[in-house]
Amino acid sequence: MNLTGKKALILGLANKHSIAYGIAKSLVDSGVELILSYASASLAKRVLPIADELGVQDCIQCDLSKDYEIQNLFRLVSSKWKNLDYLVHSVAFAPSSELNIPFHHTSRHGFLTAMDVSVYTFIAAMKEAEHLMQPGGSAITISYYGAQKVVPNYGVMGVAKAALEGSVRYLAHSMGEHGVRINAISAGPLRTLSSSAIGGVSQMQRRIEKSAPLGRNIEPDDVAKTALYLLSDLASGVTGETLFVDAGMNIMAY
Ligand SMILES: NC(=O)c1ccc[n+]([C@@H]2O[C@H](COP(=O)([O-])OP(=O)(O)OC[C@H]3O[C@@H](n4cnc5c(N)ncnc54)[C@H](O)[C@@H]3O)[C@@H](O)[C@H]2O)c1
Numbered sequence: 001m002n003l004t005g006k007k008a009l010i011l012g013l014a015n016k017h018s019i020a021y022g023i024a025k026s027l028v029d030s031g032v033e034l035i036l037s038y039a040s041a042s043l044a045k046r047v048l049p050i051a052d053e054l055g056v057q058d059c060i061q062c063d064l065s066k067d068y069e070i071q072n073l074f075r076l077v078s079s080k081w082k083n084l085d086y087l088v089h090s091v092a093f094a095p096s097s098e099l100n101i102p103f104h105h106t107s108r109h110g111f112l113t114a115m116d117v118s119v120y121t122f123i124a125a126m127k128e129a130e131h132l133m134q135p136g137g138s139a140i141t142i143s144y145y146g147a148q149k150v151v152p153n154y155g156v157m158g159v160a161k162a163a164l165e166g167s168v169r170y171l172a173h174s175m176g177e178h179g180v181r182i183n184a185i186s187a188g189p190l191r192t193l194s195s196s197a198i199g200g201v202s203q204m205q206r207r208i209e210k211s212a213p214l215g216r217n218i219e220p221d222d223v224a225k226t227a228l229y230l231l232s233d234l235a236s237g238v239t240g241e242t243l244f245v246d247a248g249m250n251i252m253a254y
Contacts, residue, residue, distance in 0.1 A: 005031070012091040019220060036060070099154070141168060148186075153200050186244045215247075
């Protein structure tokens with residue numbers, strides 16, 4: 001797909017295993033100009049070489065749990081670009097002490113942190129992006145099936161993903177006024193920094209190989225290709241949706 005001339009901001013690239021990396025790479029391969037943002041100084045040693053490899057000049061540190069850092073990020077983006085075509089939100093966090101525990105043991109702090117970083121950051125980013133995005137603009141976030149059905153060990157992240165998918169619908173409505181589309185991809189399990197905190201991912205992947213209609217787990221590229229579709233004009237009539245990229249696993253009862 002030729003998307004030359006389009007501009008995208010990618011939030012949530014930590015390393016080469018990040019879902020955001022696959023999406024960034026496929027956007028660059030399609031001619032899109034990128035700005036990358038990463039959470040903290042400790043990630044710079046991994047993210048800056050990736051930016052070099054992708055030919056990305058601007059790589060901005062931003063802790064999305066801080067409003068002033070989000071405002072600073074968008075100030076820098078708007079000093080470089082007059083408009084933004086695409087925004088990719090591939091961000092989530094819950095303290096590891098909140099995962100792999102009985103759900104009713106979730107702490108107030110863990111609940112608020114998971115909601116803040118995994119959900120509110122998308123809303124906050126869209127608020128700052130509003131004045132940069134023109135009709136035809138598009139934003140995506142990444143969800144998981146634990147939003148809709150109980151996935152053992154996923155706990156508070158499942159509730160955060162449910163809120164994220166709800167926020168996608170409300171953002172689609174409010175940003176629809178500006179002609180901007182908002183969607184989520186619900187990705188099957190992939191081995192990344194985030195998923196390594198959740199117990200039982202390997203067993204889940206083995207079960208998917210046996211039961212999913214496609215008889216395999218997904219690859220990062222499966223998500224990247226769907227991201228390209230949802231961001232681009234190919235999905236011009238699609239907004240507020242959560243689209244499964246999970247080799248069909250979600251349609252199975254067993
Ligand atoms: N890996 C999977 O199996 C899977 C499946 C479905 C959905 N997802 C979702 O995909 C998204 C990306 O996760 P991933 O699997 O690529 O793992 P990842 O760890 O590579 O990405 C998560 C990103 O969130 C960033 N982040 C966390 N707190 C932040 C903060 N305060 N400010 C800015 N950034 C912050 C991290 O730095 C990291 O870049 C997440 O929303 C995750 O829940 C992952």
